[in-house]
Amino acid sequence: MRLRAPEARRSNALHAGAWWLWALGLAVAASRTTNPLLLGLLVAVSGYVVAARRTDAPWARAYGAFVKLGLAVLLLRLVFSVLLGSPIPGSHVLVTLPEVPLPDWARGIRLGGRVTAEQLVFALYDGARLAALLICVGAANALANPARLLKSLPGALYEAGVAGVVAMTFAPTLVADVLRLRTARRLRGRSTGGVRAVLQVGLPVLEGALERSVAVAASMDARGFGRTAPVPAAVRRLTAVLTLGGLFAVVIGVYGLLTAGGTGGEAGIGYGLPCAAAGTALALAGLRLGGRRSVRTRYRPDRWGVRAWLVAGSGLLVAALVLALDSPALHPGVVPLEAPGLPLWPALAVLPGLLPAFVAPVPGQPAAPVRVPRNPVRASEKEAVG
Amino acid sequence: MIRFENVSVVYEGAGAPVLRGVDLTVPEGELVLLAGPSGVGKSTLLNAVCGLVPHFTGGTLRGRVTVDGRDTRTHRPRELADVVGTVGQDPSAHFVTDTVEDELAYGMESLGIEPQVMRRRVEETLDLLGLAELRDRPIATLSGGQRQRVAIGSVLTPHPRVLVLDEPTSALDPAAAEEVLAVLQRLVHDLGTTVLMAEHRLERVVQYADRVALLPAPGAPVVVGPPAEVMAHSPVYPPVVGLARLAGWEPVPLTVRDARRRAAPLRERLADSPVPVPVPAPFSAPVAAQGSGGGVPARGPLARLLRRNPASVPDAAPLLTVERLAVRRGRVEALRAVDLRVAPGETVALMGRNGAGKSTLLGALVGMVEPAGGTVRVHGLEPHRTAPKELIRHAGLVPQEPRDLLCSDTVAAECRAADADAGAAPGSCRELVSALLPDVADATHPRDLSEGQRLALALAVVLTARPPLLLLDEPTRGLDYAAKARLAGVLRGLAAEGHGIVLATHDVELAAELAHRVVILADGEVVADGPTADVVVSSPSFAPQVAKVLAPRPWLTVAQVEAAL
Numbered sequence: 001m002r003l004r005a006p007e008a009r010r011s012n013a014l015h016a017g018a019w020w021l022w023a024l025g026l027a028v029a030a031s032r033t034t035n036p037l038l039l040g041l042l043v044a045v046s047g048y049v050v051a052a053r054r055t056d057a058p059w060a061r062a063y064g065a066f067v068k069l070g071l072a073v074l075l076l077r078l079v080f081s082v083l084l085g086s087p088i089p090g091s092h093v094l095v096t097l098p099e100v101p102l103p104d105w106a107r108g109i110r111l112g113g114r115v116t117a118e119q120l121v122f123a124l125y126d127g128a129r130l131a132a133l134l135i136c137v138g139a140a141n142a143l144a145n146p147a148r149l150l151k152s153l154p155g156a157l158y159e160a161g162v163a164g165v166v167a168m169t170f171a172p173t174l175v176a177d178v179l180r181l182r183t184a185r186r187l188r189g190r191s192t193g194g195v196r197a198v199l200q201v202g203l204p205v206l207e208g209a210l211e212r213s214v215a216v217a218a219s220m221d222a223r224g225f226g227r228t229a230p231v232p233a234a235v236r237r238l239t240a241v242l243t244l245g246g247l248f249a250v251v252i253g254v255y256g257l258l259t260a261g262g263t264g265g266e267a268g269i270g271y272g273l274p275c276a277a278a279g280t281a282l283a284l285a286g287l288r289l290g291g292r293r294s295v296r297t298r299y300r301p302d303r304w305g306v307r308a309w310l311v312a313g314s315g316l317l318v319a320a321l322v323l324a325l326d327s328p329a330l331h332p333g334v335v336p337l338e339a340p341g342l343p344l345w346p347a348l349a350v351l352p353g354l355l356p357a358f359v360a361p362v363p364g365q366p367a368a369p370v371r372v373p374r375n376p377v378r379a380s381e382k383e384a385v386g
Numbered sequence: 387m388i389r390f391e392n393v394s395v396v397y398e399g400a401g402a403p404v405l406r407g408v409d410l411t412v413p414e415g416e417l418v419l420l421a422g423p424s425g426v427g428k429s430t431l432l433n434a435v436c437g438l439v440p441h442f443t444g445g446t447l448r449g450r451v452t453v454d455g456r457d458t459r460t461h462r463p464r465e466l467a468d469v470v471g472t473v474g475q476d477p478s479a480h481f482v483t484d485t486v487e488d489e490l491a492y493g494m495e496s497l498g499i500e501p502q503v504m505r506r507r508v509e510e511t512l513d514l515l516g517l518a519e520l521r522d523r524p525i526a527t528l529s530g531g532q533r534q535r536v537a538i539g540s541v542l543t544p545h546p547r548v549l550v551l552d553e554p555t556s557a558l559d560p561a562a563a564e565e566v567l568a569v570l571q572r573l574v575h576d577l578g579t580t581v582l583m584a585e586h587r588l589e590r591v592v593q594y595a596d597r598v599a600l601l602p603a604p605g606a607p608v609v610v611g612p613p614a615e616v617m618a619h620s621p622v623y624p625p626v627v628g629l630a631r632l633a634g635w636e637p638v639p640l641t642v643r644d645a646r647r648r649a650a651p652l653r654e655r656l657a658d659s660p661v662p663v664p665v666p667a668p669f670s671a672p673v674a675a676q677g678s679g680g681g682v683p684a685r686g687p688l689a690r691l692l693r694r695n696p697a698s699v700p701d702a703a704p705l706l707t708v709e710r711l712a713v714r715r716g717r718v719e720a721l722r723a724v725d726l727r728v729a730p731g732e733t734v735a736l737m738g739r740n741g742a743g744k745s746t747l748l749g750a751l752v753g754m755v756e757p758a759g760g761t762v763r764v765h766g767l768e769p770h771r772t773a774p775k776e777l778i779r780h781a782g783l784v785p786q787e788p789r790d791l792l793c794s795d796t797v798a799a800e801c802r803a804a805d806a807d808a809g810a811a812p813g814s815c816r817e818l819v820s821a822l823l824p825d826v827a828d829a830t831h832p833r834d835l836s837e838g839q840r841l842a843l844a845l846a847v848v849l850t851a852r853p854p855l856l857l858l859d860e861p862t863r864g865l866d867y868a869a870k871a872r873l874a875g876v877l878r879g880l881a882a883e884g885h886g887i888v889l890a891t892h893d894v895e896l897a898a899e900l901a902h903r904v905v906i907l908a909d910g911e912v913v914a915d916g917p918t919a920d921v922v923v924s925s926p927s928f929a930p931q932v933a934k935v936l937a938p939r940p941w942l943t944v945a946q947v948e949a950a951l
Contacts, residue, residue: 010487052946057524146482162482169484172526183754184790189778189807189851204793215479218443222436223482223541224467283856295498299491300505 005307008055008361010300016149018308020357022049023140025315026353029322030132031328034125037342038350039132045353046139052357054142058172066138071130081118082115086123089335090116113335122334155291162225163171166216173212177205229295236293243286249279314355321349387548387580388412390434393449395430395439404430406605408449411768412582414547417574419591419613420584424866425836426583428552429475431601435550435582436472437463453548468497471541472550475864477533486528486536487512487521493544507543515539515569529739531562538569549573551583555590556863559739559892563590570594586866588787589624589895589931592617593641605819612816614638615686622867625931628944632951642934649935654945659950661919661940701840704729704783705855705886706751710760713746713910720746721910723760728886730854733877734920735901736890742891743909745786748857751888752783764855778808782853786846787858789832798828800847808851818846822876838869845876856880858889874899898922898930898942918942 006012023046030042047063054060082097093114100111146168150161180193181201191197220226256272322330329343390410396403404427412418420428435438440447451458454469462543469495474480490511494504512518515535516568520528525536534554534658541549543931554570555563557831560709571594573579585591592598598616600609604881609616617627626645631640633652639645708822712719723742728734736744749755750762753769765780772780785791795802801815808814819826822842826835841861848856858877862870864898877900881887890896897904897918904921906928914921919940922928933942 001941031483058526127495147488165483169481169526173478180787180790183749184785184793186754187752187778187785187791188793188804188847189775192775204790212479215474215476216482218438218463219474219480220482221442222438222463222467222470222472223493224464224544225482227464227467227496227498229498274528295500296495297501297504299488299501299508334847337653 005359006361007364009364010154011177011308012305012361013145013302014311014360015152015302015304016144017152018312020140020306021147021312022315022353022356023136023143025312025317025319026139026321028131028135029353030129030136030349032322032326033346034129034326035330035332035340035343035346036125036128037340038330041342041347041350042353043132043135045350046136048354049357050139050142053360055363057145060142063135063138063142066135066141069138070134073125073129073134077123077130078120081119081123083111085110085113086116086119088116088119090118092117092337094120106176117335118334121337123237125332125334127205143175144217150382151298152302155294155296156287158294158296159226161218165215170209170213174205174209177208181205183366217357223315227292227295228293231293235289237295239289241286242282242289246282246284246286248278249282251279252280253277278292296357307361311356314352318350318353321352324345325349387414387416387454388450389450390431391450391452393434393447393451395427395434395445395447396506397443397445402605404445404604405434406607408608410599410608410610412580414580415574415578416583416596417570417594419588419595419599420582421588421592421600421616422862422866423868424586424838425620426604426606428601430584432472432550432552432584435548436470437461437466440473442846445878447915464496467493467546468544469546469552470548471544471546472554473534473537473554474543475552475556477537480537480540481525481533484524484526485521486517486523488503489525489536489540490543490891491518491870493540497544499544504543505546511539511543513771514542514572516546516565529562530538534562534566535569537580537857538566539693542573543780547551548580548582551581553585553864554583555585555587557860557892558562560894561589561739563587564927567591567594582879586622586864587624587893588617589623589626592624592627596841597740612911625944626935629932629935629947632948640932645828645931645935650758651938653939656936656939656941656947656950662946662949679805683871705765705921707763708747708751708760711747711750711757711762712759713743713750713755714758715746719758719910721750723906724910724912726888726912726915728855728888730886731881732903733881733887733889733901734903734905736888736905736907737892737894737897738913739942740892740908743910744907745859746905748783748859748888751855751857752781753777775809778848778851778853780853781825781857782848782851782857783857784841784859784861786863788841791844791847792832792840795831796828797826797830797843800832800843802848804847804850810850815846815850818849822841822846836869837864838866838872841869841873842867850882854884855886855888857892860892862891862893870896892921894928894930895943897931899929899945904928917932925948 008014024040026046029037033039050063054063093116095115097112097115099113102109102111102200147165150164150289153161178201182197185192185197185201215373253272253276256275325346327343327346329341330346334339389412390408393408394403395405402927408431420431422428433443433561434447434451435453435458439445441458441462441467453466456466456469458466471735481489482492490508491504494507512521515538517532517535520532520536525533528536534557538549538551538554549570551570553566554566558566567590570581574581583591591768592613595613597610598613600616600620602609602621616621617640618631618638620839623631626640626642627638630645633649635645635648637886639648647914704727704734706726706728708724711721711724713721724747726734726747736747738744746755750757751764753774754774756770764777767777769777769781792800794803797819798816801819802812804810804815805812819842821837822845826839832840835843859874864872874896877887879890889896901918903916904914904918904919905912919942922930922942923933923940929937930942932944932947933940936947
């Protein structure tokens with residue numbers, strides 16, 4: 001009983017960063033394989049966790065949107081492959097499209113022509129990988145409260161974080177504005193579709209958004225946003241020197257590392273690495289010192305507890321295992337065509353990704369009064385989903 | 387605590403100053419009500435307290451404003467944030483974060499208050515305002531009253547010594563308004579908070595005020611005094627004061643209770659006179675009983691403009707028939723088995739708490755919401771299957787925010803667009819505007835009109851298509867008493883010409899003055915439907931003040947009593 005996940009409340013809320021690490025782990029694993037069965041398994045794992053632990057908050061609907069986006073990408077990849085051809089050599093010609101003759105300077109580009117089964121399968125695998133990546137990111141979006149993630153930024157970046165939060169709460173009101181103005185158009189007897197309608201609604205919506213942002217800015221100012229603590233001039237100057245110097249050092253270091261492969265040779269690596277490392281350290285120190293200027297404190301920040309370690313660790317474990325178990329089975333061949341098999345060990349390596357569905361706190365019932373549905377079948381469905 | 391010394395405010399580009407020579411001192415722990423017609427600079431005065439005027443809005447402020455000894459000239463709004471908490475007219479524009487609890491903590495975070503202290507104060511404030519159930523809710527899902535309470539809570543948590551509120555109850559239903567006012571009362575009594583608030587609906591707030599600061603006209607000096615004294619001569623006053631002036635009670639009672647104790651002789655005098663019908667029922671109109679409302683002057687020009695002959699209208703068929711209407715939003719049943727009939731010339735008031743389904747019902751009547759069951763017939767048409775261009779000739783809706791309806795940048799262009807939309811003869815809309823708003827220039831931008839003028843313009847735009855059924859959603863929000871009286875006159879005139887009118891409103895006084903019938907919605911169902919007097923007199927929250935004073939007989943408005951005396 002003690003091991004069962006508790007009901008989610010603010011005090012035991014899982015750190016948003018943990019969800020992101022978990023999802024990024026799955027995404028890294030997805031990027032290492034083109035095996036459709038393995039990719040399907042990864043998507044299924046992420047989907048199961050989302051279904052088990054998603055709340056009914058607005059951002060939780062992101063998963064569906066990302067799934068659709070993934071499918072669209074997959075479809076687009078196939079269409080491009082059919083239209084533009086592919087360098088994959090293949091012998092199973094499915095259909096031959098009329099080829100558009102292109103002028104000499106466009107050599108190497110083909111429009112239309114032969115479509116082979118091999119090229120389609122290759123495009124399918126490739127598109128599936130992209131789609132799986134997107135869906136994993138969508139899972140993080142659906143599970144982690146984006147506002148809370150931004151709140152975890154360090155103090156010196158607080159202003160940027162608030163800008164992000166305000167922007168996010170803005171999007172839904174913008175949508176509501178569009179709806180309201182479209183109904184207003186209807187009330188005047190105008191049609192609500194067409195390009196003209198969009199243009200005529202667009203301007204008032206932007207106007208409204210601008211007015212609202214001014215109002216929010218006034219409210220934030222009146223509530224003490226941007227109050228600063230008095231900081232001695234020396235500390236301020238030191239902050240500036242540290243931040244600028246650090247960034248400069250990072251730039252030099254990265255230049256060194258990038259040129260190391262070319263003309264710079266060994267010398268590039270020689271000064272590149274230490275420069276980049278020192279620069280990063282200086283810039284971090286600058287950020288930390290800069291945080292002193294802000295007087296602000298944090299209300300109930302998310303704590304990184306055992307459950308957060310388990311969730312983040314499970315995702316990273318999947319990534320590490322798939323990276324370690326690299327085998328030809330992860331990249332089924334397309335020439336010649338063969339049915340992809342499910343490699344046992346990598347498939348088992350994906351399963352730890354299910355852990356969050358058991359350890360993360362369970363979202364509670366919505367606080368809003370839910371009317372009792374009249375249809376009893378519906379009621380049982382609802383329980384199954386919730 | 388708050389001190390204005392000879393303060394004048396001029397906005398750039400405006401000729402006359404908004405405020406001129408204001409001297410006002412609000413001592414600690416007092417609740418001061420700022421009253422006055424719209425456009426006299428109430429909001430400007432309130433925003434000057436927290437420094438938003440002039441630091442944020444621009445303009446020039448002369449004189450000196452100090453709060454708790456801090457001069458707003460040298461202190462920016464953020465440096466006053468720990469002494470002054472401000473809630474503007476629109477609480478939605480106030481929120482920075484997305485959940486209730488974060489919103490309550492936001493101000494404290496900015497001030498750098500210790501985490502343990504923040505936690506304690508958030509819990510206290512949740513209890514004080516009755517928000518504990520809502521702590522994790524996204525703000526977007528809250529009702530109007532809940533939002534207003536969250537907005538007040540969010541400025542309370544830093545423990546400001548001064549609270550400044552701009553129309554805190556205007557958008558709320560009567561019960562939610564009581565809730566908010568009870569909270570304010572508690573703050574003043576228990577915590578010694580100084581409160582300065584502006585409100586148009588004096589009948590709701592004047593009895594809570596320690597003193598009233600009246601701005602009688604733009605640029606006029608402030609009159610400050612005990613509520614009873616100021617109300618005796620104020621150009622804006624609640625119905626109970628109107629009754630007192632009529633009956634000659636001195637000093638003026640401000641609460642229904644005080645008025646009742648004085649009203650025994652008046653009740654006796656009225657005991658034998660028959661209660662006149664507040665608004666004549668359609669087509670049985672005893673003209674003498676119309677009272678002193680503005681219906682008569684509005685009738686002439688409007689009737690001509692609308693080319694509607696009052697005598698020819700009375701056909702018995704209802705304009706609007708709603709039968710067992712159901713509307714669903716997702717899983718939620720927004721309306722369930724709603725029946726409604728509106729005859730030509732009849733005015734129906736839809737009442738009920740925020741979120742009861744009033745706006746949804748109006749939306750269904752103009753086809754913006756598709757019914758999930760039941761039927762809606764407007765003149766025999768099904769609204770959601772009718773093209774918008776055709777529908778506006780049968781039913782017109784003035785939305786909650788009349789500005790949404792206006793899309794041009796001058797009044798003249800707006801009128802031309804309305805003529806084109808309705809297929810009416812050029813100039814018809816402008817004639818209506820001239821009848822409703824006698825002194826509005828063609829080149830005025832709709833945004834520069836006052837709330838009342840904007841409402842009149844939107845009403846003219848809707849009437850251009852000459853719909854026999856007129857729907858208004860919350861028309862008196864932000865209107866002062868004068869604008870409300872003008873609106874009532876216009877609507878009465880329209881009803882007399884045979885328009886069916888449905889208005890969704892929280893304003894019990896308006897409903898009492900205008901409506902033949904009141905329909906009360908609760909939780910998406912009709913819980914009461916009957917003649918105004920029958921429905922409202924017995925209800926504690928929907929009864930107008932005059933009815934409460936003169937109960938048990940169904941007197942509803944001051945005008946009725948005046949006609950009977």
